Amino acid sequence: MGGFNAIVPMACVAAAGIASMVAEAFRDPGERMPIAGLGVVGLLGAAIATVLLWNHNQASFGLVSADNFGLFVTGVLVIVGLLSIAISGPTIDREHLPGGEYYALMLFALAGMMLMATATDLLVIFLALEVLSLAVYVLTGIRRDSPASTEAAFKYFLLGAFSSAFFLYGIAFTYGLTGSTRLDRVGSLMAAQAMAPTPMQLLAVGLLLVGFAFKVSAVPFHMWTPDAYEGAPPAVTGFMSTGVKAAAFAAFVRVFLSAFEPLHGQWSVVVWAIAASTMIVGTVVGVAQTSVKRLLAYSSIAHGGYLLVALLAANDAGKGAVLFYLLTYAVTNLGAFGVIALVDNADRPNDQVRDYAGLWNDHPVLASLMTIFLLSLAGFPPMAGFIAKWYVFTAAVKADYMGLAIIGVLTSVVSVSFYLRIVVMMFMTSSDEPAQFPAVPKIAGLALVVSALLIFYLGILPTRVLDWAAASISTIF
Amino acid sequence: MHFPILTSLVFLPVAGALLLLVVRDEPEHEGLVKNIALGVSGLVFAETLLLWSRFDPASADFQFIERHAWMPAFGVSYFVGVDGISLLLLVLTGFLTPLALLGSWASVHKKTKAFCMFVLLLESAMMGVFVSLDLFLFYVFWDAMLVPMYFLIGIWGHERRIYASIKFILYTMAGSVLMLLAILGLAYLHSTTAGSYSFDLLKIAELQVPPHLQFWFFLAFALAFAIKVPLFPFHTWLPDAHVEAPTAGSVILAGVLLKMGTYGLLRFAFPLFPEAALFFAPYLAGLAVIGIIYGALVAMVQPDMKKLVAYSSVSHMGFVVLGIAAMNTQGVEGAVYQMLNHGISTGGLFLIVGMLSDRRHTRLISEFGGLKNVMPHLVAAFLLMTLSSIGLPGLNGFVGEFLILLGVFRWDPRMAALAATGVILSATYMLWMFQRVNYGPVTNEKNTGLADLRPREWAIVVPIIAVIVLMGVLPNLFLRPIGPSVERLVTHMHQSASARVQAAR
Numbered sequence: 015m016g017g018f019n020a021i022v023p024m025a026c027v028a029a030a031g032i033a034s035m036v037a038e039a040f041r042d043p044g045e046r047m048p049i050a051g052l053g054v055v056g057l058l059g060a061a062i063a064t065v066l067l068w069n070h071n072q073a074s075f076g077l078v079s080a081d082n083f084g085l086f087v088t089g090v091l092v093i094v095g096l097l098s099i100a101i102s103g104p105t106i107d108r109e110h111l112p113g114g115e116y117y118a119l120m121l122f123a124l125a126g127m128m129l130m131a132t133a134t135d136l137l138v139i140f141l142a143l144e145v146l147s148l149a150v151y152v153l154t155g156i157r158r159d160s161p162a163s164t165e166a167a168f169k170y171f172l173l174g175a176f177s178s179a180f181f182l183y184g185i186a187f188t189y190g191l192t193g194s195t196r197l198d199r200v201g202s203l204m205a206a207q208a209m210a211p212t213p214m215q216l217l218a219v220g221l222l223l224v225g226f227a228f229k230v231s232a233v234p235f236h237m238w239t240p241d242a243y244e245g246a247p248p249a250v251t252g253f254m255s256t257g258v259k260a261a262a263f264a265a266f267v268r269v270f271l272s273a274f275e276p277l278h279g280q281w282s283v284v285v286w287a288i289a290a291s292t293m294i295v296g297t298v299v300g301v302a303q304t305s306v307k308r309l310l311a312y313s314s315i316a317h318g319g320y321l322l323v324a325l326l327a328a329n330d331a332g333k334g335a336v337l338f339y340l341l342t343y344a345v346t347n348l349g350a351f352g353v354i355a356l357v358d359n360a361d362r363p364n365d366q367v368r369d370y371a372g373l374w375n376d377h378p379v380l381a382s383l384m385t386i387f388l389l390s391l392a393g394f395p396p397m398a399g400f401i402a403k404w405y406v407f408t409a410a411v412k413a414d415y416m417g418l419a420i421i422g423v424l425t426s427v428v429s430v431s432f433y434l435r436i437v438v439m440m441f442m443t444s445s446d447e448p449a450q451f452p453a454v455p456k457i458a459g460l461a462l463v464v465s466a467l468l469i470f471y472l473g474i475l476p477t478r479v480l481d482w483a484a485a486s487i488s489t490i491f
Numbered sequence: 492m493h494f495p496i497l498t499s500l501v502f503l504p505v506a507g508a509l510l511l512l513v514v515r516d517e518p519e520h521e522g523l524v525k526n527i528a529l530g531v532s533g534l535v536f537a538e539t540l541l542l543w544s545r546f547d548p549a550s551a552d553f554q555f556i557e558r559h560a561w562m563p564a565f566g567v568s569y570f571v572g573v574d575g576i577s578l579l580l581l582v583l584t585g586f587l588t589p590l591a592l593l594g595s596w597a598s599v600h601k602k603t604k605a606f607c608m609f610v611l612l613l614e615s616a617m618m619g620v621f622v623s624l625d626l627f628l629f630y631v632f633w634d635a636m637l638v639p640m641y642f643l644i645g646i647w648g649h650e651r652r653i654y655a656s657i658k659f660i661l662y663t664m665a666g667s668v669l670m671l672l673a674i675l676g677l678a679y680l681h682s683t684t685a686g687s688y689s690f691d692l693l694k695i696a697e698l699q700v701p702p703h704l705q706f707w708f709f710l711a712f713a714l715a716f717a718i719k720v721p722l723f724p725f726h727t728w729l730p731d732a733h734v735e736a737p738t739a740g741s742v743i744l745a746g747v748l749l750k751m752g753t754y755g756l757l758r759f760a761f762p763l764f765p766e767a768a769l770f771f772a773p774y775l776a777g778l779a780v781i782g783i784i785y786g787a788l789v790a791m792v793q794p795d796m797k798k799l800v801a802y803s804s805v806s807h808m809g810f811v812v813l814g815i816a817a818m819n820t821q822g823v824e825g826a827v828y829q830m831l832n833h834g835i836s837t838g839g840l841f842l843i844v845g846m847l848s849d850r851r852h853t854r855l856i857s858e859f860g861g862l863k864n865v866m867p868h869l870v871a872a873f874l875l876m877t878l879s880s881i882g883l884p885g886l887n888g889f890v891g892e893f894l895i896l897l898g899v900f901r902w903d904p905r906m907a908a909l910a911a912t913g914v915i916l917s918a919t920y921m922l923w924m925f926q927r928v929n930y931g932p933v934t935n936e937k938n939t940g941l942a943d944l945r946p947r948e949w950a951i952v953v954p955i956i957a958v959i960v961l962m963g964v965l966p967n968l969f970l971r972p973i974g975p976s977v978e979r980l981v982t983h984m985h986q987s988a989s990a991r992v993q994a995a996r
Contacts, residue, residue, distance in 0.1 A: 378516075389638060394634060394635065394637070394638055395630075395631040395632075395634050395635045396631060396635060400631070400634070404627075404671070404675075407671070407672065407675055408565065408675050408678070408679075411672065411675045411676055411679050412679050412682075416672075419672055419675075420669075420672065423668035423669065423671060423672055424665075424668065426668065427661065427664045427665050427668055430660065430661060430664055431657065431661055434641075434657055434660065437645075438645065438653050438656075438657070441642065441645065441646055442645045442646055442652065442653050442656075443653075476562065477561070477562050477563070477564070480562060480564060480565075481564065484564065
């Protein structure tokens, strides 16, 4: 059964989380401690373990499988973790947040995400989902003196708990039907009955679908997203908009394309409708936003829609599309939220679109980086976002989802209009008030520059990563 | 392994932009920044001339081909080459970019470094569009070109620049994303017949695209290109973008960007979908004729010189589309020739209007009058460009319009008759504008002390006039490399269409 090898990456991260909690406990008030460094060490450990496990297809306890698919997502999560830690520093200092707890929660959440990406048992997926969700609920509300933050955490918690219940119900039905929660057994039993699916089967699939749709904030289960993203500190928003989405999509793909693949004909209709409405609602409502965070919240909803298209069209052309899109989206969106975190001011949140007026004059580099992130989200070449979208649409055309492809390209045109509103503010509007943007810390700035370079790399020379993505997803189906 | 001249054409401007990145953005470096940009674009122009001199004008094939795998799993390759249709467009791009930079010398003082970087990046993307022989690569450059143009209009433009820049980018994108889907559809079609994905133009051209798909694919391609040209009724972004853009933006927009639309029709939409193209050609021609007359009539009543020139573009580009729609040798040769003419004369007119507005900070015709008495040299240059634009025999515009009308007449005399009224109308609005601005007494005393051409402006005006005269007097020099490629395109169109008709019987 492979021993413990498959869980080494998440163990590294969890150990770093425990270590930072202990360190926080021994910290004298006011003493500065490089707790973030512990997280970085843990994540680097996870990265090394991921590289070593690559292509070895190790499994632990029959519940966790370090196949290349899971490892690819683990790699994305390591990048998410490193970038999130890099952009968190300024927020923690400015808001006087408890550093040890902050990093510990982030690391536990990452461990949960990694578990979710590699789990091959529905109950373990649920466990991982709860680990990451609880940590992220607390992170959302970590600014305890801010009513908006608390409100966001509360909303997120209530709706999240609600969706977890759906998910658990789905697992229960699945177990009742097949007598197992292991994906491979569920899959083979489903296949045996797939010719005439019973209402019970459809109910089980439907309930799990609702649970996943909540977590990836797909329409109509997206209501919590703008509020939670707006209330959380920007660095946390960046973290949860990418990490949670990556982990949830990994499990979504694994469950639906392996265990429930026999019922593809049944659920694909529903996912089609969800994907279409997610793309449309995300972009159309995004146009009306005046807050940068809400705008990017709706943008991330829309990107969830493109990911659903990729999931739906996972034919041989599109298999890698989900993974490549997740990587691209993670780097790009974290970059954008990193910029938001850096212009965030103690006495002024700077989170309205109009607050970005004249950023180019004060911080030309920051404004240029933000432009790169936004244009990549909008899907302009030669940025990574273009290749990612192109990959998704290629898969959709090949799988004969022409309607989704047309909706996808048209909504991405609409999305250009709201991404450009921020660009217009930064470059083409001068501010009436004197600028109030804080100085950029070195590490955070460096992380953003690295993200931007990565975006150009993935946009101009994507072949290697495309091949990895295509090869890794073919390990699970 | 010979020198990869096309790659260097595409990426030399990018290298120049990266070089500018290391120059510190301070006022005392402004001259340095501008000189670097000018030097790089001048070098690119020299390279385009070198390319022309080594081009074999007798061959209809693609030359200077470079092909490298880019994303082999998807059949995407870096595949570039030129033929007679694209060669002179490259030269035109190389010619106009340094002039556009020179034309902004006096008017751009804000963020000069970024301005020069965007102009160079734009040049790269334009070169890329004209050399790409891989549909994916073409689309990448086609889309990438929007971003620098967007910034040029949005940052350095006039009062309504933000509206104009967003309108520009959204209009163009809305058209081009459907083309992207059509491109994906073609690649998929290639994979079903040949077993693997390919975006290679030469391989796609061999595909037998079923008629009903041709219909949709052609519409998707033609929409993208029609918006770019712009063909009536997709032209509404153009007056806004032209008027609000800074001089360099207008020059490049009118001079090169609009040509991408007609180039796209010639390179992709027509040869890839011959049957659909011949089916839709009369409709395209109809829209073109409407555009010719409508553009001319609207131009006539414009109070703003820049807007007048912008609407004249709608009218003149209509001729180009009309020539393409005729799909015979004269029509298409004339269309290619007219693309060059329009780039040079309209680019020149925008540069002249820029010089006037640098001096007076207005472009309203009513603000001027009697300029001939104040600055005779500038007005002389203005006159030559105006005459070139209306197609006076002996200057470049005549050759293109004549060939187009000849070709169209052979195809459909009614269209030719209607289009010919556009020639008359263009003489009316251009000369009327010219008369109001330059002749008569000096009515506005602000105009009395205006300086005549400065040395930098001489450097802009002289090459343009030289080319205008050269193209009018020695058209064969330019038509020679165009001929074989056009000939082959026309033959290909009619052969594949008639072959299909016979197969259907």
